[in-house]
Structure formats: C-alpha cells, structure tokens
Amino acid sequence: MASTNDPFQFKEFDEAGDLLDANRDAVTISIDDEDLKPQKQRKAAGFPPDEDEDDHLGDDKAELLSGEKKNVPFWTFEYYQQFFDIETHNVRERIIGSVLPWPGKNFINVYLRRKPDLYGPFWICTTLVFAIAISGNISNFLVNLGKPNYKYTPEFRKVSIAATAIFSYAWFIPLGLWGLLLWRNNKVMSLVTYSFMEIVCVYGYSLSVYIPAVVLWIVPFEWLRWCSIVVALCLSGSVLALTFLPALREDHPKVMIAILLGIELLNALLAIGCKTYFFSKPENVPPVVIPVPRAGNSTKMSS
Template sequence: MAAADELAFHEFEEASNLLAETPDAVTTSGSGQLTPQGHVAVAVDSGGSYGAEEEVEESDKTALLQEKQQPGFWTFGYYQSFFDVDTCQVLDRIKGSLLPRPGHNFVRHRLRNRPDLYGPFWICATLAFVLAVTGNLTLVLAQRRDPSIHYSPQFHKVTVAGVTIYCYVWLVPLALWGFLRWRKRVRERVGPYTFLETVCVYGYSLFVFIPTVVLWLIPVPWLQWLFGALALALSAASLVFTLWPVVREDTRLVAAVLLSTVVLLHALLATGCKPLPLEPLAPPPQATSLPLNLLPPPTPRSQVT
C-alpha cells in the first residue's frame, strides 16, 4: 500500500513539474484520450514512462537507416543518384549559369547540396558535337565563297573536341579541388566545395558556348570576337562568383592568383573553340619551258664497234 502511495505521489510530482513549464497544458492519465485543440497533453502512465512511443519510433527509424546500406562505387546504383534530376532542375541550373549575379552562389542557390552529372555530361557532349559540325560547315561555306579552298570531311574533330572538353571539365576541377583542400589544412577557415560540386559548376558554365559556336557561323570576324568575348565573360563570371565565397577567406595573393588562373584557363578553352581563319590554297607551281638556246647540248653516245 505504501508503494502505491509513493508511486502516485511520484506521478503527481512529475506532472506538476511539467505543468510549471507549460501552464496551459492539460494532464491525462492515459495516452489514448483526446485533448482540445490548442492545449498540450502530458501523458503520465502508471509506470512513469511517458514518451515511450516516441522513443520506439526513433529506434525503428534508426534501425531502418542502418539496414539501408550505401551501394559501392562499382555498382550502378551508386552513380544513379548523380543522374537523379528532372528537367526543371536542369533548366534552373542552366539559367543560373547564364545569368550570374554578384553575391548569388551557384552551389548554394542552384545545386542546394545536390550536384548532378546529367547536366554537365550532356552539355559537354553537345558542345563537342556542335564544334565538330560547325567546323565542317565553316569549310563548306568558305568553299562556296572561294573555290580555291579545298574541303574534306573532318570527322576527327568530334573526337578531338570531346576529349579536350571532357578532360577540361574533369581535370581542372580536380586540380582546383585538390588545391583548395590543401589550403584548408593551411588555413582552417577555407572550406572548399566537394569534387562533384566543382565538376557540376564547370559543366554548367560551358553551356553558354553552345549557342555562341552556332553564332560563329556568321562570317564577320569582329562579330565573332564579340560573341566570344560575351560568352567568356558570362561563363567566367559564373565561376568567379561561385568560387569567391571560398577563396576570400584565404590571403589576397592566393585568391587573386587562383581566380586569375581559372579565368585564364577558361579563356584558353574559349579561344580553342573558335574556328581559325581559313586561307585559300596556294596555286600549284606551273612548269615553265626553257628556251632552246639555254638547253644543255646533247651528250654524244659512245658507239659500240
């Protein structure tokens, strides 16, 4: 009997403490009763184990998360998550790369910690294909204007453009990510992006060159350079505005050299995409006949007796 009184007093003491924290709360002696809307229900069982159901649910969730294992990098499921994006997300990220704004971080506002490889992969493939096609079209149009220019299909341009662009999108971000990781050890305040985020930023920054390469078919040199400079400015600005929140914590010298290197490499890629000016083939040398008085005298043949 004394044990029951102590248990009841213990329940009343716990309920009093909870009511002191929430004065508008309503106490119930069971977990199955309903409470009016706008009140906080404090359920105290006879065993003093309120909130046991929440603990059971949390333990179940933890067990489910532990059972769900991350697939290995050699499996298809590991890479499937990097292509799990819809059309709206890809278009939104392309729009963000075409319209860079100061203070607008592409990684934080567009990627939102969910980088993808779908957009960068197809942007690089499309750019390589467009470069090869426009390169051949440039030769065809030039031959129509000047018959002295010889045209032959150059299918190797697809391979050259593809290898160059994919190497740029993977190797340059790898070097940049490694350098920022090294600087993080030197200066703890420098926090780099992940490698996939860096690749994603570089991949989407190349989209502006796809319409630019098509516009380069216009045979006006100054207009071609204008389109190229505009595309380079937009693409480089997207990279600089994205990398600036990371490198600004470093020294001014390191930040200036790093951003200058990024812009310089981007400018080299843009210059390599621009078609070279075509020059007509030199006419073959014509054979000229020497006058008779300049011809060497014939050598006499030795007669055999």
C-alpha cells in the same frame, strides 16, 4: 413457376457457427492471420523468428523518415546513379542560372542545394563537342565555297579532338581545384569546402553559354566571333568567380587572387583555343598554273 431446386437461385449462407457445428473438423483461415502465418510456421518447425525482415523494414522506414541514403562506394554503379536522378525543371533552372549570373548568388548554394548532378554537365559537354565540330566544318565550307580548287572533305577528327579538350577541361580542372581547396582547407580551417561532384557540376553548367556562341562562329566574320567569345567569357567566368570566391575569401589575399586568376585563365584558354583551332582563317589556296607551250619551242614534224 420456378422450380424449388433451381441451382441458380440465390441462397443465404448460414452463420459461421452453424457451419462449425455441422463439421467440427473443418479448418478455418482468417485474413488477419495471413501475415502471422509464416512466423507461426517457423516457430512450429523449431526455427527462431526472422528478425532480418524486421530490421530491413525498420531501416527502410528510418531512411524514408530521415531523407538520407546509405553511403555506397564510389566504384559502384549505385553511387553514380544518384547523380542522374534529377528533374527536367531543375536542369533548366541550373542552365538559366549559369547563363545569367547575378552578383551575390553562389551557384552551389542557390541552385545545387548540396545535390549535384552529372546529367546536365554530361549532355552540355556532349552538345558542345558536336556543336564545335559541326560548326567548324560548316564554317570551313562557307569560307572556301566558290573556289575552283577547293574540294570539301568532312573532318571527323575534329569530333575526337573537341571531345578530348572539353571533357578534359570539365573533369581534370575540377579535380585539381578540388585537391587545391582541400590543401588550403588544411592550412586555413575556416575555408568553405566543396565536394568534387559539386565542382564538376559547376564547371559543366558553366560551359552551357558557349553552345550558342559556337553556333554564331559559323558566320565568317571575325568581329562577330570575338564579340561572342568576350560575352561568353564574361558570363562563364562570372559563374566560376562568384562560386569559388566564398571558398577563398578567408584565405591569404595573394593566394585567393592567384587561384581565381588561374580559374579565369584556363577558362579563357579553352575558349580562345577552340576558336583558333576549329575556326581559324583558312589559308589561301594557291591557284594551279597550267604552263602554256610557246610557239617558238614547238618542234617541227618532219614530213
């Protein structure tokens, strides 16, 4: 038989009123009052209520409801952090859109949707730099393979040269084009304006078509290399032309044609320059002639 004083036996608690009657000096705490406790303590101490917390909460709620973020200076890390916040499927969609341009589709309006990123352009440019350097070394090795006087030495300087050319094209050309569009917008108020980051994003993604073309340049056939250059130029140039044509359509026809020709000319100059410098035909290595002494010129040794 279980003891009546069993400490493990379940007991029902009395009502709160009975407990308070037993001890009138007990302090009760309500869960609902936990949020108001710091404010009551501040009022009891003579401090005014904390209005900053309410303001911050109100600002955060307003930002979440409106979907907008506060403007931050461009020299801060938070400013550039927003351009790397992108999903993988968005990057894949933009790469496909840059490789397969379609008439009437503006790359900025269709794929960027006023949300440019730097994640895709950065990795596209980096991949293209290493693809050019590695493919150039492999092509040079295959062309000179089997020559008795050829000794393969990897040319690491091609990486730095390719990086300088690619990143300069992907940043300085958009910077100049952005300034030119701003200047023309002051002349013609009806022109469409693009931000600098949108132009950088377009130029970065337009270089993605050159990555498979550069890989084909390993094969030492000039006709294949030039065919791949023409295809890449047509696709990349179409993306740039379809994107910036709406921004220049209301401008003077001569100015519009000059700017578009300049865009296409710089694009072709980059492709042809990389092919000529990194994949040019190697010079024939002259064979080393070893002189053979004649029998009549040999000196007689005295006995």
